[in-house]
Amino acid sequence: MNVSIIGASTTKFGELWSVSPRTLAHEAMDGALKDAAMKPRDIQALFVGNMLSGMLGGQEHLGAFFAEELGFTHAAAFKVEGACASGGLAIHNAFNAIASGQYETVAVLGVEKMTDHKPEDVATALMGAGTAQERSSGCTFPGLYAILARIHMQEYGTTQEDLAAVAVKNHFHASLNPNAQFRSLLTIEQVLRSHAVADPLKLLDCSPISDGAAALILSRKKVNGKREKEIEIVASAVATDTLGLAQRESLTELAASQEAARRAYAIAGVGPRDIDIAEVHDCFTIAEILALEDIGFYRKGMAARAISRGEVTLGKAKKLVVNPSGGLKGCGHPIGATGVKQVVELVTQLRGVAGARQVKGARVGLAHNVGGSGATAVAHILKS
Amino acid sequence: MVGIVSYGTYIPQYRIRLSDIAAAWKKDGQDVTSSLLVTEKSVQAPDEDAVTIALEAARSALSGVEGLSPQSIEALFVGSESHPYAVNPTSTIVGELLGVGNNYLAADFEFACKAGTAGMQAIAGLVGSGHMRYGMAVGADTAQSKPHDVLEYTSAAAGAAFLMGKGDEDQNKSGRKKIDPQGTTKPIVAKLLAYTSYSSDTPDFWRRDGVAYPSHAGRFTGEPAYFAHVIGAARRLFEKVQCKPSDIDYCVFHMPNGRFPRDAAKRLGFTPDQILPSLVVDTIGNPYSASTMMGLAAVLDIAKPGEKIFMVSYGSGAGSDGFVWETTEALVKSQKSKVKSQSLVQQQIAKKTYIDYVQYLKQTHKI
Numbered sequence: 142m143n144v145s146i147i148g149a150s151t152t153k154f155g156e157l158w159s160v161s162p163r164t165l166a167h168e169a170m171d172g173a174l175k176d177a178a179m180k181p182r183d184i185q186a187l188f189v190g191n192m193l194s195g196m197l198g199g200q201e202h203l204g205a206f207f208a209e210e211l212g213f214t215h216a217a218a219f220k221v222e223g224a225c226a227s228g229g230l231a232i233h234n235a236f237n238a239i240a241s242g243q244y245e246t247v248a249v250l251g252v253e254k255m256t257d258h259k260p261e262d263v264a265t266a267l268m269g270a271g272t273a274q275e276r277s278s279g280c281t282f283p284g285l286y287a288i289l290a291r292i293h294m295q296e297y298g299t300t301q302e303d304l305a306a307v308a309v310k311n312h313f314h315a316s317l318n319p320n321a322q323f324r325s326l327l328t329i330e331q332v333l334r335s336h337a338v339a340d341p342l343k344l345l346d347c348s349p350i351s352d353g354a355a356a357l358i359l360s361r362k363k364v365n366g367k368r369e370k371e372i373e374i375v376a377s378a379v380a381t382d383t384l385g386l387a388q389r390e391s392l393t394e395l396a397a398s399q400e401a402a403r404r405a406y407a408i409a410g411v412g413p414r415d416i417d418i419a420e421v422h423d424c425f426t427i428a429e430i431l432a433l434e435d436i437g438f439y440r441k442g443m444a445a446r447a448i449s450r451g452e453v454t455l456g457k458a459k460k461l462v463v464n465p466s467g468g469l470k471g472c473g474h475p476i477g478a479t480g481v482k483q484v485v486e487l488v489t490q491l492r493g494v495a496g497a498r499q500v501k502g503a504r505v506g507l508a509h510n511v512g513g514s515g516a517t518a519v520a521h522i523l524k525s
Numbered sequence: 526m527v528g529i530v531s532y533g534t535y536i537p538q539y540r541i542r543l544s545d546i547a548a549a550w551k552k553d554g555q556d557v558t559s560s561l562l563v564t565e566k567s568v569q570a571p572d573e574d575a576v577t578i579a580l581e582a583a584r585s586a587l588s589g590v591e592g593l594s595p596q597s598i599e600a601l602f603v604g605s606e607s608h609p610y611a612v613n614p615t616s617t618i619v620g621e622l623l624g625v626g627n628n629y630l631a632a633d634f635e636f637a638c639k640a641g642t643a644g645m646q647a648i649a650g651l652v653g654s655g656h657m658r659y660g661m662a663v664g665a666d667t668a669q670s671k672p673h674d675v676l677e678y679t680s681a682a683a684g685a686a687f688l689m690g691k692g693d694e695d696q697n698k699s700g701r702k703k704i705d706p707q708g709t710t711k712p713i714v715a716k717l718l719a720y721t722s723y724s725s726d727t728p729d730f731w732r733r734d735g736v737a738y739p740s741h742a743g744r745f746t747g748e749p750a751y752f753a754h755v756i757g758a759a760r761r762l763f764e765k766v767q768c769k770p771s772d773i774d775y776c777v778f779h780m781p782n783g784r785f786p787r788d789a790a791k792r793l794g795f796t797p798d799q800i801l802p803s804l805v806v807d808t809i810g811n812p813y814s815a816s817t818m819m820g821l822a823a824v825l826d827i828a829k830p831g832e833k834i835f836m837v838s839y840g841s842g843a844g845s846d847g848f849v850w851e852t853t854e855a856l857v858k859s860q861k862s863k864v865k866s867q868s869l870v871q872q873q874i875a876k877k878t879y880i881d882y883v884q885y886l887k888q889t890h891k892i
Contacts, residue, residue, distance in 0.1 A: 158749035260743040336556045350744075 148177025148358030154473030165354035173356035181212035190231030190251040191477035196266035224270030228480025229510030229519030251481030252354040272385035287339035290427035297442030305332035307426035315467025317498035322473030351473035355481035378404035395515030398435035405520035413437035420483035422511040480510035491525035528713030533585025562783025566810025569682035579665035582684035600660035604640025639840025664814035671738035681810030685818035712855035723758035730841030758845035774832035779839035780806035823870040
């Protein structure tokens with residue numbers, strides 16, 4: 142059964158101090174419904190990707206909360222949580238809900254409001270994605286990814302300049318994206334000179350704390366006159382790994398990413414070479430390097446230099462462009478919204494309406510969303 | 526016209542280097558200093574508090590006016606967020622020790638870092654309306670911060686007092702000859718050309734009653750708080766006096782760190798030279814209620830007659846008070862007297878004794 146995306150929209154990402162989660166949700170969903178030429182009553186089920194509403198806002202029960210807010214009266218509604226992969230997981234569940242034959246048309250909302258809370262509270266809440274041992278040892282996610290970066294540097298000679306190149310590229314892409322949090326260009330020197338957060342990761346190696354929402358309308362119905370806007374989800378796959386880093390056999394790879402990508406390629410009948418654009422999970426610069434290797438675009442130890450050389454940069458790349466939206470680093474990382482925004486970006490690119498950041502001739506796109514330090518990975522492959 | 530008759534400041538002599546605080550927490554001192562643009566901060570002595578600091582500043586202000594009896598002061602407002610008592614006014618203790626007598630309005634103000642300038646606006650209103658001749662507004666703090674909180678790098682101790690009154694000019698115009706108890710009318714050193722205020726319910730920084738240290742909302746204290754209010758008040762002030770940054774000689778902004786005031790000045794179109802003389806934060810940190818007032822005092826210490834000073838404070842919670850001042854010939858005499866008494870802001874900044882982090886913890890009664 143073909144499942145298509147017929148509506149896609151995202152809010153601006155950033156420090157949106159004056160905007161509430163309800164407003165964010167409305168803006169994203171109203172945009173997606175308009176894009177799909179649909180009304181709220183057409184939506185049979187809602188899947189909300191969100192991580193922190195309970196810990197930060199004291200509000201759970203987000204399915205009913207947003208179904209009411211968005212006017213999806215009596216629709217089935219669910220909150221889907223998988224740390225930073227919450228958005229991708231919500232899409233996976235929405236996809237399955239249609240593929241199972243249960244529903245014809247469903248909505249996905251990814252939403253996170255992080256800036257109304259004290260940074261230490263946000264950091265504590267985010268560690269909910271780790272293990273008890275990681276929390277009690279005082280680790281935070283920058284620390285965990287710093288461990289991964291350090292080991293990658295030791296094993297493959299990856300340098301801080303290579304890490305910085307990821308941030309420089311993604312800020313360049315973000316500069317072309319009107320919805321991105323950071324639209325300023327960076328230099329390698331600026332990244333290297335920024336404050337150390339968790340050695341070897343500098344401040345500008347890290348994605349920011351952001352607010353934002355993104356929404357999709359998925360359907361198996363053929364919509365009159367809207368066929369040209371439909372983008373088909375040809376694969377939706379999820380894989381998990383140990384929750385904590387300490388339990389992993391290898392720290393030079395995220396096995397969940399490898400497995401999710403392998404499954405997605407198998408379902409879609411394509412391989413890494415067929416992908417024109419990829420939105421990958423660059424919560425830290427090292428994460429993009431790991432992703433490009435784990436998804437199969439580069440052999441282990443080869444991705445860092447390739448990014449540095451501009452091989453996946455818009456305007457320089459021969460084929461594959463990575464994170465044309467600006468990624469988590471440049472576009473922003475409102476946790477639950479990120480995975481949905483990645484797919485909104487693919488839809489925009491595959492429709493050929495991405496404006497200044499359009500990847501020419503993009504036909505096949507891959508979205509890769511990671512939860513925690515790699516305990517959950519979601520891969521989606523879309524075709525125009 | 527309402528103006529400043531005299532002013533006085535007090536900076537406790539103790540300093541701690543930010544690099545020493547950073548070292549205690551295994552942070553890179555260079556990173557901290559370059560990010561906050563502050564190198565050291567003032568620390569109160571073990572027996573100093575907002576009352577003693579306010580009194581020192583008020584005495585210094587009063588000593589700058591020859592022949593004016595303390596009893597001429599008809600209002601005394603002390604702004605602080607470290608009033609030693611929750612109930613029992615700082616202003617009456619200061620008033621008593623200053624010898625103000627009993628016929629005056631005393632009140633404590635609290636509005637985070639703008640409590641002192643709120644007092645200045647209240648005095649401007651009372652004096653401007655002809656309700657009284659002289660009033661004094663003081664901003665004084667022994668700023669609280671929790672160990673290891675980012676505030677610890679900047680929270681400082683100092684006080685500034687401004688004696689405000691009506692200048693000669695007004696008496697001549699009205700033809701009336703009001704006199705103070707000594708029979709003299711004191712000249713003003715800076716005329717208040719305009720003032721305005723900008724407020725909203727923005728909880729970016731707070732301290733509940735009985736809680737030792739303030740809380741703050743991290744980056745929320747920036748754009749929607751400090752900048753929204755400072756820029757909001759500044760724009761209103763520009764409209765009110767129909768001027769632009771190039772018509773102004775100096776600007777002064779609240780200084781929670783070295784970066785925010787510089788950024789606000791830049792956004793409003795001021796040059797680095799216009800803000801530089803006010804930036805006491807670089808070497809004494811942020812003495813909360815005294816911060817903007819100390820910046821104004823530092824500018825008055827070096828300004829020439831006939832120069833315009835644009836000043837906007839900021840208090841969390843949140844609000845900004847804006848003032849435009851124009852200095853007069855009388856400022857020259859005031860400056861000379863301050864040089865002689867070693868009470869220029871820069872002289873007070875230069876007089877310092879460094880303490881280490883453990884001593885700092887002792888002096889701020891944390892251990």
